[in-house]
Amino acid sequence: MNKPSVTVLGLGLLGHAVARTFLDAGHPTTVWNRTAAKADDLVAAGAGRAADPVAAAQASDLVVLVVLDQAAAGELLAAMGETLAGRTVVNLTNGTPEQARELDTVVRGFGARYLDGGVMAVPPMIGSREALILYSGAADAFAEHRATLDVLATPDFVDTDPGTAALYDLALLSAMYGMFGGVYHALAMISNAGIKTTEFGPRIETWLQAMLSVVREGAEEVDSDHFATDVSNLAMNDLIFPNFFAASEELGVRTDFLEPHRRLMAEAVAAGYGGDSLMRVVTLLRRPPGNVSASD
Structure with a gap:
């Protein structure tokens, strides 16, 4: 045939x-x-x-x-x-x-x-x-x-909307680039500390695979607009984030990939969302912060 x-x-x-x-x-x-x-x-x-x-x-x-x-x-x-x-x-x-x-x-x-x-x-x-x-x-x-x-x-x-494949493509790639940004920073820290990145790389892979389990839960939070958590809230993460910058400065590593994340977390906490999960940041990206209602 x-x-x-x-x-x-x-x-x-x-x-x-x-x-x-x-x-x-x-x-x-x-x-x-x-x-x-x-x-x-x-x-x-x-x-x-x-x-x-x-x-x-x-x-x-x-x-x-x-x-x-x-x-x-x-x-x-x-x-x-x-x-x-x-x-x-x-x-x-x-x-x-x-x-x-x-x-x-x-x-x-x-x-x-x-x-x-x-x-x-x-x-x-x-x-x-x-x-x-x-x-x-x-x-x-x-x-x-x-x-x-x-x-x-x-x-x-x-x-059937011809634009959907492009939307999915760019959204998936944005997730990839964001993840790689963290990988770049992690490898720079390890390398400047004098440790072989080939020895540390598998630890990053294992850690990221474990953390990917939060994606589906996070998507449910976004769709339901309910971000309450008793695990790791924005206030706690915002509190420890300066340590990333201090350690990076000590190691001579730029913080380009960390700075936008830090700003968004600080903005969310300042807006009254400190008790929410990290997924609350999605709403800050999606629309002006002034139009977002704080969680009960």
């Missing part, structure tokens, strides 16, 4: 991995990149090289964009224009929810269907079950092409 053909436009690290994975899975794959030489090894492996974006779109019913930014994606869509009619566009380019909605409008204007994708993986993970790609937009297009998209990563259709 012949597998559906696929077109991939954009052959950076991620785009190249996407095209290679389709090709290795037996899908006839057409590729296009502004710098044509980036497609040479894929063409040598059996991919078709499109002369321009229009020819690339004509080659397949499933057109996948993996370009630098949403401006570049918009330019490609404009170049392909009515050629997209009847096709499905999958945009794996990182962007904002509103950008995804704008591109959805453009694609539907050309008579095509749009799926926005949030890639929760680095390029070497593409093609593995550990990789996850979030999709939102045209549900019928996702159902039709799910088997093809499945070769890239575990597919997760999250909503």
Whole structure:
């Protein structure tokens, strides 16, 4: 049985991995990149090289964009224009929810269907079950092409609003970067203390895995707007936070990642939320502190 053909436009690290994975899975794959030489090894492996974006779109019913930014994606869509009619566009380019909605409008204007994708993986993970790609937009297009998209990563259709995948993507990445900020600071402290970070790293991993158990409980607190706790409240954490700064200063470590957290905790305590859990900080981020009601 012949597998559906696929077109991939954009052959950076991620785009190249996407095209290679389709090709290795037996899908006839057409590729296009502004710098044509980036497609040479894929063409040598059996991919078709499109002369321009229009020819690339004509080659397949499933057109996948993996370009630098949403401006570049918009330019490609404009170049392909009515050629997209009847096709499905999958945009794996990182962007904002509103950008995804704008591109959805453009694609539907050309008579095509749009799926926005949030890639929760680095390029070497593409093609593995550990990789996850979030999709939102045209549900019928996702159902039709799910088997093809499945070769890239575990597919997760999250909503018919085309902006939801981008929202989830950025929210998940913000959690990752926040966690890494703490990891950076911890490793800087340990390294400046003259201890091998390779010896301490496993302790960080074990500790963070244990602490991740609070995420679901915290989400319930946010949804219920109830932050009472008898475990570790904001006032207690605010009291000990100066120790992080004193120890960091002694070790010659910058406190860039700690300072915003310290300010938010101090602001929450000053607003009367000292008895609440750390998750109360979410409400300070979500709306002006003056509009937040203190817990009973």
